[in-house]
Amino acid sequence: MKVFLAALLFAAIVAVGVSILLNAIQQPSYVAFTTDGVRVGDPGHNLIGPG
Amino acid sequence: MPSSLSTLRASIPRALCAAMALLLVLAHPAAAQLSFKPTAESVHEDQLLNALKEGDKITGRISIPDAMAASLIQPAGRDWRDFHRSKLPIIGGIAIIGMLAVLAIFLMVRGRIRVHGGFSGAKILRFASFERFTHWVTASCFVVLALSGLNISFGRILILPLFGPEAFATMSGYAKLAHDYLAFPFMLGLVIMFLIWIKDNIPGKLDLQWLKQGGGILFKGQHPPAKRFNAGQKGIFWIVIIGGALMSVSGWFLLFPYLPANVTTLQFWTVIHAVIAMLFIAAMMAHIYIGSIGMEGAFDAMGTGEVDLNWAREHHSLWVEEEQAKGHAPSGGIPRAMPAE
16 A cells, blocks of 8 residues: 555656646747747737736 | 920930839839739649648748648648547547456456465565556556546547536646646656566567467466466556557657647647557556456555465466575465366
């Protein structure tokens, strides 16, 4: 039982850790798709904007 | 030639205006299109029509890094949509409901596989703590991944009518997050499983003999010899490793959809992910069955790590001999009663 519970806890910790890491490195599309040639500005509160 | 100087003076501004108009027309393409007909080289309608053939797509020029945005029309997308709306539910239904039916019939006809000589009371260590830990990390993630994945494929048809749209949407949102993030401990568990168990899962001649005797589970009283893992278990190992690897690779492209070069590649990986998932779930249902209710004494292997000596002798006789030779197992236990033939 202890091994089983430890396994569940480990899986949950890894999953939460990965979610924190991925959310830290993820960029919104209007930042990711901006290049030197194309500037996609902050779209405000439309569909692809923040929040 | 102008007839008088006054006519010449009047015609110069007109000529200048005409020249300026010509320059303006040449410099402004939109205006030029009004007065200039397209040449043969500028028309590619036959290419446009040919691009709508199967396997091809109409693309445009883009200036953003997302390469998939260049696709304008992709006729193969219709085939992909038809597959995952009609063929995939049939594949999934046959695999999963079919396996449920097979297991139910097997239980009714064959019954639970008992320890022929009864439990001896003596124990032998089958799986160490780390092995059981790895198994349960992978297995618990698999169960959540399977249920959340089936919700993505079938939830709207089967679950939404039961819970209503708001509850279903909330549940599916959390299920999607669980699916995305539990994929990582699942992949980690797969790698560790491969490393710790590969050496005991190499197929051999003994496995052919085991299979020829139906693994000893088709008929009562048959106990073909086997080492640590029999052919059935080796089959499950390779299904998990190969199926898990395919799920991991295809799932990686779904997690990071900007990685595939084009939308056709992304569609290919979604088909792989969905089809392999259905078959994988069906196979694991058989594994869960035999490891729990299907075979008496089997669950102890992953539960406590220790199995009954008589159980081990009946199902993994050669492994017991190896363990006894190493001094890892007791030599006692009640001898199995031989059935009257």
